[in-house]
Ligand SMILES: O=C([O-])CC(=O)C(=O)O
């Protein structure tokens with residue numbers, strides 16, 4: 001019986017694999033010089049001219065500009081990632097500010113909503129509930145041998161867009177692209193994984209184009225059994241793999257169950273918590289108000305809201321408050337109003353910690369009521385309800401505070417509780433602002449006649465998760481501890497340049513994200529060492545600058561890929577005593593094959 005080709009055989013034939021970024025490993029890069037093409041046996045399969053990167057980039061940006069809609073741009077960039085992975089990452093790292101919104105939030109949100117409609121090519125891996133019992137076998141189909149990190153979603157809560165089933169695949173692909181672009185994790189070491197565990201979204205189930213199963217969402221018990229098998233299968237094939245959970249509707253059980261057993265974390269609870277922590281630390285310093293006098297209203301008490309609030313509690317405790325004092329600074333608001341212990345409904349487990357007991361039997365049903373009652377210093381939006389931070393609310397915040405902290409964190413932009421312009425305008429330009437999705441800078445003249453450009457911080461977990469992943473991989477940690485997560489957020493306060501502080505930024509300039517990720521990774525590694533969960537012991541004594549250099553040396557540099565291929569081929573050829581091939585030779589890659597020993601190289 002004919003057997004399927006092995007992965008090595010496929011690689012040997014240089015067939016473009018199905019899969020994510022990195023699968024083609026630059027094989028068809030038009031920057032490869034002729035002799036590399038001959039070595040790879042791709043000579044003749046790409047147009048003759050070997051170009052430099054600047055030329056490639058000019059062509060790509062011109063083609064991108066021709067695309068009319070964000071989705072067309074998204075698809076165009078996905079195709080480049082698939083066909084010429086190093087070029088894709090060169091473009092993204094050089095144009096991080098302009099291109100990230102196209103491959104990540106907000107455009108990835110629309111891509112997920114329309115995934116089954118716009119689907120063109122395989123990327124990432126899909127596992128179905130039907131695969132239970134055979135998950136390891138399915139995983140063995142992934143063609144890359146050395147995966148170091150995976151991002152997993154079941155699509156049940158994609159951004160603030162709800163249950164999108166397997167259409168959520170855009171999220172693991174987008175997140176892992178940022179692991180590579182922002183923290184230099186090699187593209188072929190990343191595995192985007194989407195679980196088809198059914199969907200509660202009836203419209204999708206009835207859509208003939210929908211590419212997932214038609215079953216209703218499986219039960220929590222069934223999901224746990226499935227995840228147990230998955231976690232074991234992933235770590236069996238790739239021991240030490242970092243597993244990031246993303247956009248699960250109820251992410252708490254998996255986080256609690258696996259956090260000490262596997263090298264895993266949840267980006268929505270922990271990553272978002274850490275990144276907001278970093279912004280809040282900077283904002284609290286700027287506001288001049290001591291933590292004990294802070295009053296934070298959180299609109300939205302889901303996984304992200306509670307994750308964020310808990311991280312800030314830790315910070316306040318480090319600033320000298322008792323846990324009870326710190327907890328008392330927080331007022332969580334959900335669809336039923338202020339979360340209180342005596343509200344009369346059964347509170348979800350994760351809300352109980354923050355339920356207020358000092359409300360004297362009084363209930364506050366709307367955000368406006370709560371705000372009037374609390375007079376907060378800090379307003380956090382994790383509600384996915386676009387525009388709920390109304391001009392009225394913002395004006396009040398500006399009345400009560402010299403520098404009100406306004407953090408509309410819901411994604412994508414359409415779900416943002418307010419935009420930058422509204423926040424700046426209605427606080428007379430005094431707001432300390434950070435949002436989950438990006439906004440363009442706003443020029444505003446305040447009541448004193450001063451005109452200033454206001455830059456909104458993007459309090460998006462992309463500032464930390466790439467560095468958390470990098471630090472965890474490099475330190476070979478067996479666990480992602482809370483202290484490592486905390487360290488990632490705190491690291492952001494050590495990254496600000498004086499110029500960024502002068503511009504009123506709460507987060508570093510996004511164009512410096514690769515430098516930021518190095519600092520985040522360093523703090524994560526140090527925290528792993530303190531917690532004794534690391535296994536890379538050779539780096540224990542390094543100074544900060546030596547550790548940074550060590551980290552940098554291990555980061556994927558998309559710009560130097562052709563050069564490293566040249567080095568690799570050169571070393572191979574010289575190891576067998578052959579010079580570089582010249583222009584007259586064609587297929588000089590039979591390096592151990594005597595049959596071509598007369599070939600003119
Ligand atoms: O993906 C993003 O932009 C941030 C995030 O994790 C979410 O909103 O779920």
Ligand SMILES: [Mg+2]
Pocket residue numbers: 159246247267268
């Ligand atoms: Mg998320």
